[in-house]
Amino acid sequence: MSTRSKFDNKLVHLKEKLLEMEGLAEQAIKNSLSALVNQDSEKANLVIHSDSQINALEHEIHDKALLLITRESPVARDLRSINVALKVSSEIERMGDMAVNIAKAAIHIGNEMHIKEIVELQKMMDTALEMLSMSIKAYISEDILLAQKCAEKDDEVDKMFGYLVHELIGLVPENPNATNQIIQLSFVCRFIERIADHSTNISENVIYLVTGKRYELNT
Amino acid sequence: MSTRSKFDNKLVHLKEKLLEMEGLAEQAIKNSLSALVNQDSEKANLVIHSDSQINALEHEIHDKALLLITRESPVARDLRSINVALKVSSEIERMGDMAVNIAKAAIHIGNEMHIKEIVELQKMMDTALEMLSMSIKAYISEDILLAQKCAEKDDEVDKMFGYLVHELIGLVPENPNATNQIIQLSFVCRFIERIADHSTNISENVIYLVTGKRYELNT
Numbered sequence: 001m002s003t004r005s006k007f008d009n010k011l012v013h014l015k016e017k018l019l020e021m022e023g024l025a026e027q028a029i030k031n032s033l034s035a036l037v038n039q040d041s042e043k044a045n046l047v048i049h050s051d052s053q054i055n056a057l058e059h060e061i062h063d064k065a066l067l068l069i070t071r072e073s074p075v076a077r078d079l080r081s082i083n084v085a086l087k088v089s090s091e092i093e094r095m096g097d098m099a100v101n102i103a104k105a106a107i108h109i110g111n112e113m114h115i116k117e118i119v120e121l122q123k124m125m126d127t128a129l130e131m132l133s134m135s136i137k138a139y140i141s142e143d144i145l146l147a148q149k150c151a152e153k154d155d156e157v158d159k160m161f162g163y164l165v166h167e168l169i170g171l172v173p174e175n176p177n178a179t180n181q182i183i184q185l186s187f188v189c190r191f192i193e194r195i196a197d198h199s200t201n202i203s204e205n206v207i208y209l210v211t212g213k214r215y216e217l218n219t
Numbered sequence: 220m221s222t223r224s225k226f227d228n229k230l231v232h233l234k235e236k237l238l239e240m241e242g243l244a245e246q247a248i249k250n251s252l253s254a255l256v257n258q259d260s261e262k263a264n265l266v267i268h269s270d271s272q273i274n275a276l277e278h279e280i281h282d283k284a285l286l287l288i289t290r291e292s293p294v295a296r297d298l299r300s301i302n303v304a305l306k307v308s309s310e311i312e313r314m315g316d317m318a319v320n321i322a323k324a325a326i327h328i329g330n331e332m333h334i335k336e337i338v339e340l341q342k343m344m345d346t347a348l349e350m351l352s353m354s355i356k357a358y359i360s361e362d363i364l365l366a367q368k369c370a371e372k373d374d375e376v377d378k379m380f381g382y383l384v385h386e387l388i389g390l391v392p393e394n395p396n397a398t399n400q401i402i403q404l405s406f407v408c409r410f411i412e413r414i415a416d417h418s419t420n421i422s423e424n425v426i427y428l429v430t431g432k433r434y435e436l437n438t
Contacts, residue, residue: 069289073289183387
């Protein structure tokens with residue numbers, strides 16, 4: 001096999017590992033919100049304990065990527081590809097952490113009756129997950145237009161965040177005994193907003209990968 | 220110069236860049252809390268705008284580290300040193316983001332009269348900053364005992380976080396009009412707790428650097 005195809009093969013392998021990691025993180029995120037909505041502490045604990053798998057994959061990708069650099073001494077575009085793979089894996093790992101945080105909030109709320117249906121939170125999460133899916137597609141197909149479209153969606157999530165936290169605060173006077181729940185739900189809003197931010201960061205990396213230039217889309 | 224000393228020189232240069240970055244992040248963190256305590260929106264805006272400097276340094280360190288790998292093809296301990304430098308720079312960059320978040324919270328609260336003196340928040344921040352300083356010292360001197368001591372302090376911050384958020388929630392019934400401020404201050408508690416987590420992550424990386432084994436100290 002030529003050196004070129006050997007390098008490409010190893011890069012494909014790295015991307016496969018990234019997709020595996022992304023699959024786990026996406027599932028953890030979905031499970032964490034489902035644990036919150038259905039007050040399912042068993043599922044929440046599962047999310048918390050499964051995070052070590054995502055962390056281990058990040059370490060594996062990191063180690064493999066650096067070994068690939070030492071063995072092939074890539075330059076320019078090839079080096080950038082590995083650089084970006086490292087960055088994308090870090091962003092996915094942080095999303096896994098957000099799933100853990102949401103699961104912990106679910107446990108903090110426990111079986112306390114929800115003061116309102118968690119419909120908007122689910123909607124916000126759906127948009128964040130859509131962004132995650134867009135950013136990963138953009139990364140795999142190196143599609144900078146899709147990356148830009150993903151980053152534009154971040155404004156929607158930011159607006160939902162502002163609106164929801166404002167609404168939650170408004171519920172406090174009538175529900176003075178539910179302040180713990182309200183603070184926990186505000187934290188969850190924040191965690192979802194962070195998931196969207198991480199997808200925006202992946203999108204920025206796609207643009208860097210393709211153009212070699214760094215843009216901050218998340219301002 | 221021998222290849223060995225060339226490599227070591229470049230590693231020292233990387234570490235100097237990391238220290239420069241850490242200095243900026245530490246200053247940003249201190250400024251962000253001072254902006255909150257003194258309701259100084261000008262200072263808060265300065266923190267927000269200066270973050271791009273920290274981000275740029277992270278990119279520079281990342282690029283230099285990967286170039287160093289392509290040029291010197293280091294193995295074993297040397298490769299691990301660069302791997303850890305990359306990780307440490309990411310952790311510091313995230314701490315800069317936390318400073319921005321605290322600065323934004325300060326702006327959200329604006330000139331609204333504080334419902335309580337921000338003494339405990341400052342205490343919590345002092346512990347987080349002490350952890351940052353310990354973790355960086357541990358990294359530079361490759362001192363795993365200091366790294367462990369730093370990670371142990373994380374429990375203190377976690378406890379302060381739990382206590383403070385609980386106290387803030389307790390203030391809500393008597394201050395129904397200050398819920399926005401209370402939520403913002405709860406977020407700030409969370410950001411400080413994250414700063415401590417990032418220092419724990421740096422400590423984990425110090426232990427990995429020295430022993431070659433990965434431990435999760437932050438559980």
